[in-house]
Amino acid sequence: MTKKILILSGSPKKDGNTAALVEWFADGARSNHAEVEVVKTAFLRYKSTGCVSCRICQKIEPYECAIDDDAKPVLARMTKADVIVMATPLYFFGPSAQLKCIADRIFSLYKWDNIAGIMKSPLKGKTLILLASAYEDVGLDALEAPFKLTADYTGMKFISFLVPNAGLSGDIRKKPDVRDQAIALGRRIAGA
Template identity: 25%
Template sequence: MRIFSVMGSPNKNGNTSALLQRYLKGVEEKHNDIEITSIYLQEMDIKGCRGCNACKSNKVENCIIKDDMNNLYNKLKGSDVMVLATPIYFFSMTAQMKAFLDRLYALDFNSFTGKKIVLLMTYGDTDEISSGAINLINIVEYMSNFTGIDFVQRYGVSTGLYTVSENSKALDEVYQLGKQLY
């Protein structure tokens, strides 16, 4: 199983990173045939989609914008599972994650069919509704239905009272979730 892991928090060692690492630990411990490609968006040059539609012209391979996204398209196409990890920013995902997702527009949507997606979120408010995490869950559901991706797992945790590193319940739950990825 080839995993494409995307870390969308600007904090390299923050809550979202801790959650993602524990999830991937669960995945690795349960499965033998795992290959993980991890990207950290904050350290990459990924520009916003220009909406030029050059990608739909058949004259351009993937996207006309020359930045770090170009190296990711083939890795993405070859992956079985995409794991998206992001803090909730203004009732949605971070700008880094949005730029990355918008740039997937360059791919043939059929190339997503049959792939799986996992969504991991951290937020300061108490639950999925008050934090706005529900909006992101809906976005990933719409995106999955539109592209034929299978939205197989999601996990969200509040960091309002405890950091993820201090939250042994969340760490254990997300680790178990990783083990359950099939």
């Protein structure tokens, strides 16, 4: 069955290290017949800077964000994907704001019944992949932790591909071993 892969590419740099990782991963996945969509989250038009905690999503039947902007259809497509990839540069030991802005809005893809102690989400059973790079070799573990915890909490399989010492934007293209590993990961995920 064709794997549907939705990639949220969270760097403000159109041709930087995150873009290269995404391109390589997507090439590998497409070469193994996956259907891949890449969304550059820095260039979406938002009506809010992230989730505003209005909680309207908790009062309605569909898994839908109440903020009607460019992020809303992307969130809807997340529920249809088999694999969700979040790609980000390391920014002060966390993800970029450009990724976080849409990532927090997956709140609308959960329904909590706090009295019964139940949480439901259409994300359950999917795979979450984190692609990330950093200039130095410190901090990617700190970045990874909330993504892994979120995947565990949601019942998603979690895989990360983290590249320390990636250099400045674009320098990662000088690392053929990283390119080969990213392509191989894309191929493997498409065939899994």
